[in-house]
Amino acid sequence: xxDVAEIRREFPILExxxxxxxxxYLDNAATSQKPRRVIxxxxxxxxxxxxxxxRGVHRLAEESTAAYEEAREKVARFVSAPVATGLIFTRGTTxxxxxxxxxxxxxxxxxxxxxxxxxxxHHSNLVPWQLxxxxxxxxxxxxxxxxxxxxxxxxxERLISRKTxxxxxxxxxxxxxxxxxxxxxxxxxxxxxxxxxxxxxxxAPHLPVDVQELGCDFFVASGHKMLGPTxxxxxxxxxxxxxxxxxxxxxxxxxxxVNLDHSTWNDIPHKFEAGTMNIAQAIGLGAAVDYLxxxxxDNVREHERRLGEYAYRxxxxxxxxxxxxxxxxxxxxxxFNLPEVHPHDLSQLLDEDGIAIRSGHHCxxxxxxxxxxxxxxxxSFYLYNTQEDVDAFVAAVTRARxxxxxxx
Amino acid sequence: MxxxxxxxxxxxxYRRPRNHGEIxxxxxxxxxxNPLCGDEVTIxxxxxxxxxxxxxxxxxxxxxxxxxxxxxxxxxxGKNREEVGAEISEFKNMMTGERExxxxxxxxxxxxxxxxxxxxxxxxxxxxxxxxxxx
Numbered sequence: 001x002x003d004v005a006e007i008r009r010e011f012p013i014l015e016x017x018x019x020x021x022x023x024x025y026l027d028n029a030a031t032s033q034k035p036r037r038v039i040x041x042x043x044x045x046x047x048x049x050x051x052x053x054x055r056g057v058h059r060l061a062e063e064s065t066a067a068y069e070e071a072r073e074k075v076a077r078f079v080s081a082p083v084a085t086g087l088i089f090t091r092g093t094t095x096x097x098x099x100x101x102x103x104x105x106x107x108x109x110x111x112x113x114x115x116x117x118x119x120x121x122h123h124s125n126l127v128p129w130q131l132x133x134x135x136x137x138x139x140x141x142x143x144x145x146x147x148x149x150x151x152x153x154x155x156x157e158r159l160i161s162r163k164t165x166x167x168x169x170x171x172x173x174x175x176x177x178x179x180x181x182x183x184x185x186x187x188x189x190x191x192x193x194x195x196x197x198x199x200x201x202x203x204a205p206h207l208p209v210d211v212q213e214l215g216c217d218f219f220v221a222s223g224h225k226m227l228g229p230t231x232x233x234x235x236x237x238x239x240x241x242x243x244x245x246x247x248x249x250x251x252x253x254x255x256x257x258v259n260l261d262h263s264t265w266n267d268i269p270h271k272f273e274a275g276t277m278n279i280a281q282a283i284g285l286g287a288a289v290d291y292l293x294x295x296x297x298d299n300v301r302e303h304e305r306r307l308g309e310y311a312y313r314x315x316x317x318x319x320x321x322x323x324x325x326x327x328x329x330x331x332x333x334x335x336f337n338l339p340e341v342h343p344h345d346l347s348q349l350l351d352e353d354g355i356a357i358r359s360g361h362h363c364x365x366x367x368x369x370x371x372x373x374x375x376x377x378x379x380s381f382y383l384y385n386t387q388e389d390v391d392a393f394v395a396a397v398t399r400a401r402x403x404x405x406x407x408x
Numbered sequence: 409m410x411x412x413x414x415x416x417x418x419x420x421x422y423r424r425p426r427n428h429g430e431i432x433x434x435x436x437x438x439x440x441x442n443p444l445c446g447d448e449v450t451i452x453x454x455x456x457x458x459x460x461x462x463x464x465x466x467x468x469x470x471x472x473x474x475x476x477x478x479x480x481x482x483x484x485x486g487k488n489r490e491e492v493g494a495e496i497s498e499f500k501n502m503m504t505g506e507r508e509x510x511x512x513x514x515x516x517x518x519x520x521x522x523x524x525x526x527x528x529x530x531x532x533x534x535x536x537x538x539x540x541x542x543x
Contacts, residue, residue, distance in 0.1 A: 344445055344470035344530065348413065361446040374446040374468055407419035 002299045008384050010035040010291075021354030024389050029174045029202060029333055029380035030358055031224045034288075038227055041287035045280045053279055054253055054270070068279050071286030072269070078289040079200075079219060080210035081236050088242070088269045089282050092233035093201040094124040096220035097168075099235055099272060100197060103245040104218075105132035105166075113138040114163045116156070116194075118180070119145045119370050120173050123363040125199040129168065138165070143185075145370055149176035149325035153184060160185075164194040171203025171214075175362050175376065176325035177308060177333040179207065186215035195241070201225060205382070206304055206331055208297040211236055227292065228285035231278040242268045249274040300383045304332035307381045307390060314394045318401065324371060332381030335362070338397070341404045343377040349400040355393055413524065414471065417517035422471040427481035429464045438541030439467075442533050444526070447473055451537045458488045465534055472518070472527055477534030479514045489542065496539045503528050 008014050011033050016023050025033060045067065051060035053068050069084075076084035090096045105128075109115070115129050119142050133140050141159050144152040151169075160167060167189040172179045186196040197218040203209060204219075205226035211219045218241075222233040247254060247265055251274035256264040265271045292300065308330035315321055315336060324335040338346065343359030350357055358378045361368045368374060379393055431452035439450045447469035454462040463485055465477040480499070484492050499515065501507035509516045521531045 342470035344447075344472070344527070345414075348524065348527070360444060365446060368446060374448070403414070404419075407416075407423055 002295070002303055004303070004384065004386050007295070008386075010037070011384055012036055012039070014384060018354035018356070019352055024353075024355040024392050026379040026381060026385065026389065026393060027356045027358050028205075028382035028385075029225070029362075029378065031230070032205060032227050032382055033384070034229070034284075035227055035291055037291060038229065038284045038287045041284045042229060042280050045283050050280070052276055064279060067283045067286075068277070071282045074286040074289050075234055076236070078209070078293060079204065079236055080212055082212065083239065085268050086237050086239050086242060088235045088237075088272045089277055090220075090233050090235055090272075091231060091278070092222040092224070093199060093220050094128075094222075096233055096235035097125055097197070097199065098128045099248045100218050100220075100237075101128035101132040103248040103272070104195075104241070105129070105138075106135060107246045109133070109136040109138040109165055111137035112163060113165045114141050114161070115139070116141045116143060116160050116164050116167045116189075118143040118151055118169050120149075120151075120176060120178075120364065120367045121168075121170055122174060122199065122201065123365070124201070125168055125170060125197075126366070143169070145176070145367065149173070149178050151178075151180055153181060156185060157188060160188040160192055160194065162192050164189065164192050166195050166197060168197040169199065171198050171200045171209075172206060172331050172333075173325070174202045174333060174380075175335045175364050175367055175378065177330040177335070178325055179203075179329070179331060183213070183215055186217075190215070202331065202333070205292075207301050217241060223281065223285040223288065226285075227288035229278075229281040232281035232285050234285075235272070239268055242272070247274075248272055251275045295383060303383060304381055305330060307385060307387070308332045308334065310387060311379065311381065311390045311393070314390055315397070318394070318398060324376060332385070333378065334380065335376040335378045337373060337376055338401055341400055343375045345404070346377045346397065346400055349403060350393070350396050353392070353396040353399075355396050357393070412520040413527075415517045415520070417514050418471060418475040421475035421478040421514065425465075425474055425478040427462075427464045427478065427485075428466065430466050431462060431464050434464075436538075436541040438537045440533060440537035440540065442469070442473070442529055444529060445470070447530070447533065449473065449477055449534045449537050451534060451541055453538070453541065455489070460484055460487055460489070460492055463538075469533065470527075470530055472521055473530040473533045476518055476531045479518070480534050480538065483513065483515065484538075493539070493542055496535050496542075499535050500532055503532055 013033050049063040051064045053065040073084045076087040143156045182198050189196040195217040198216040200221040204221035219236045224230040254274040311334050322337045347359040360375050434452035435455050436453035441448045449467035452464045463481045509519045
């Protein structure tokens with residue numbers, strides 16, 4: 001049974017107050033809070049096992065290496081990867097995509113090639129491809145977003161062609177609360193001999209992920225959005241693709257043999273893990289996915305869908321509110337605007353009530369332009385949020401609106 | 409606490425901004441974006457010799473950025489270039505706490521913004537745009 005009260009007890013920060021009110025944390029799309037067991041995994045590592053990994057021949061090094069590699073196994077299992085050697089730890093989604101844009105993009109893209117993205121990409125899945133296109137002469141094409149926030153799949157069928165070398169798309173939107181048909185896009189990519197990258201920053205924390213069912217060639221995500229520590233994320237890909245790619249960062253541990261004028265590369269995944277990694281954070285992420293699996297990602301998804309739809313209904317009761325994205329099948333993201341209250345001012349007023357939401361462009365400036373706004377306010381829910389949180393949020397938005405109207 | 413920031417003076421400038429609009433053929437025309445939130449402002453200034461004869465602002469933004477822009481135009485009109493530059497520097501020093509706010513000016517209403525570091529850039533957006541235009 002999915003018991004939110006019990007889950008909330010696992011998160012020490014949810015006990016704190018802000019401005020004398022209980023914290024209502026609704027900025028989960030930016031980063032999630034951490035359960036006690038993740039915090040303890042970090043502490044346990046530093047208090048008992050800390051050493052550098054992969055190289056020392058002493059007890060602590062052996063223990064740290066084993067814990068780090070166990071975390072790799074856990075994360076690989078979490079995304080249903082067939083083998084853990086395709087799972088590479090990175091600093092987060094941004095670094096993972098930059099890794100692919102360099103190590104794969106610079107090798108395989110050229111004049112006349114195309115990378116197909118969407119209008120709703122986070123800057124982290126747009127700017128690395130702009131840089132790759134500048135470096136290689138490849139062109140970027142964009143699948144449009146329809147007025148209801150979903151992707152124009154018919155247009156995608158026309159855009160994805162034999163010129164396409166890669167299709168890269170967010171799994172779920174950090175603005176529109178949509179889950180994209182990445183399986184279909186992967187089919188279209190493969191029919192045309194292209195590869196498929198799924199940006200799972202808003203997918204892995206909230207949806208069951210099976211990289212084999214998605215049919216993707218690259219899957220990336222950030223640990224800190226899925227109960228894990230900051231500073232760790234991952235890239236999953238197929239071993240044969242990773243082996244054929246160029247290295248990304250050069251340095252220690254990614255090499256096999258180093259001469260003064262040339263070097264050879266280590267096996268995957270180590271080929272892509274240069275230097276000392278964020279060891280404790282990777283171990284913490286292992287503890288986070290253990291907990292997510294314990295809760296069950298189907299349960300998490302169902303909880304957030306219900307909460308997202310409830311929040312949509314409740315917020316719709318406010319006159320003249322604009323909510324972005326579809327009404328049903330939503331994730332726990334809720335972006336909106338009020339005619340009288342700028343998003344920044346709304347965030348500030350909600351903070352007075354201990355409610356944390358986000359305002360701004362959410363690292364999606366092209367999508368903001370598509371929506372015809374400079375910014376939106378955004379509440380984003382996670383597995384520990386409740387209907388009471390939604391009610392407190394809607395009541396505070398109503399009060400903020402009244403506050404501004406009083407000055408009209 | 410909410411009242412500390414959203415004072416009557418700020419809300420009045422936000423709701424009824426002074427010198428809001430555009431000036432065609434202005435001597436100075438500077439656009440600035442706040443990358444934090446996507447808000448933007450454009451400053452238009454007309455000089456009569458060395459004196460700032462007219463200044464207007466356009467764009468979109470939160471109450472703090474719009475009110476601050478409105479107050480800026482009121483404070484700067486009639487000053488010479490050197491004084492305008494000095495006023496802008498002084499205001500930015502006020503927002504970093506290095507200088508006291510004037511008691512007798514609407515600007516004093518922006519004092520509360522200092523408590524919210526993420527909003528300081530909202531308050532200085534129009535001033536920075538004008539400063540860049542002067543350079």
